[in-house]
Amino acid sequence: MIDLKKITLKYRNGTVALKDMNIEIRKGELVFIIGESGSGKTSLLKLFMGMVVPTEGIVMIDNQDINKMNASHKREVLKSMGPIFQEFKLMKGTTTIENVMLGLRFYGYDNNYIRTEAINTLKKVGLSHKANIKIEDLSWGENQRVAIARAIARKPKIIIADEPTGNLDHDNAVNILNLLSSLRDENTTVIITTHATHLIGLNSDVRVIQLKDGQMIGDEKRVIS
Amino acid sequence: MKNTGYFLKETWRIFKSHTFTNILSIVSIGLILLMFSLIFMGWQFTSNIVEIVRNEAEIDVYLNNSDFENTRDSIANFPEVREIRIVEKEEAYAKMEKILGSESKVLTYFDENPFQSYLEIKMNLDEVNSLIDNIEKIENIDYIRDNRDILDRIDSISKVLSTLNHLIILAVGITTILIISHMIRQGIYQFKDKISTLNLLGAPPLFIVAPFILEGTLLTVFSGIISALASILIINMVFGNISGTLPFLPLPIKNEMIAMTIYLNMSISFILGILGSIFGLMTSKN
């Protein structure tokens, strides 16, 4: 599904964020990417979405180099993803439900379906009572859950979640992680970065990739029963 | 269009992000369009007059004797003449009475009919000169009255207005497109984070730009409505004044003119709005 081959990513200011990295992620896997702040987790996710271009190596999505696709092919790939950005990237001035609906607007669904899906997803993240509140009037934790709802409502093939529990209290964090890992039941690939390593143990059959200074220092399958 | 509601909301949001400058540009584009409208109407008025008078060009020939029938017959032989007839002095009197309208009382101060009989000749304006040359050769001609001077003057005014009209169209077009494209660039800059997020979510370009094009088009269409309303007001005033003071001036049909103005303002503002928005999109970096 995702295949990184010999990736090196060097930013324009000279920072080497990732070094000589090979990762293959298969369909339906639940992958946690852990590592200290600055270790390269966000950069790795950006590669998956073609937001940054590697200095060396290639990023294959479904056996195609994402950086060589034409614009409309790349759009289709992006439409099959549910990104949850570390800084949320929600639309200020619009309400919770409008944000979730926006992620669904260009699939050709009709408005009623989009609204129903958005409401159902907001229920799952525990925010249906804030559907008509503007984004800027929500707490950070609530913003984070709106971002998560926008991603899951799209029923994506891949969830790409950058520290999705970073602003949540323990109960909410557990809730969200359970929600995200349950998506595997529909054969969704779920990729989550986090430094809340103590929560990973709650999930069964996970893969944990550990980064340090832009290099992979661990890649293990954990089967917890 | 499943997303019409969303697009309209977005358009409103873009508008509100620069309410004041947006209203200013609606007003200024409205004034620009009004200027164009006025020139266009002036051109319509004069070319209408020219058209009517050109086909109805008329010279009046006065004789120094009363040999009207023979002179008429010899003039009628000239190929330029479309129509010739004798206007008796009684008819000349009646004509003037009609032209003067309520002022015709002055005619009653004359004891006798002060008008002379004459020959009225109709022809095409372009043939007036050669015909007059020919008629002047006939002996018993006293005096030829023609309205070439006036016709020439109206004709050249109409030509100037026509040229002006084209120049103004060009100026209106360029100015409007520049103003609108600037507004669009401003909006895009304001919403650049939003646009990049939509790109990351895989939104198609048309979905992303639709609200901006809608915004630019609505701005100019509002200007067009303002200009059309003002033009209608002015048409009503002008028609009221002219038909009161110059009752014999041939006017275009008022309702036709109003319809034409509305059509012109709406279509030009619509087209310029779309062009301006597209130009704005093309010239912004995103």
Ligand SMILES: Nc1ncnc2c1ncn2[C@@H]1O[C@H](COP(=O)(O)OP(=O)(O)O)[C@@H](O)[C@H]1O
């Ligand atoms: N746009 C950028 N330009 C330059 N350096 C960057 C940029 N983004 C991230 N970095 C650097 O790359 C390294 C990895 O960052 P990041 O991928 O955000 O790590 P993490 O998500 O694990 O905190 C850090 O040293 C960071 O400062």
Ligand SMILES: [Mg+2]
């Ligand atoms: Mg990060």
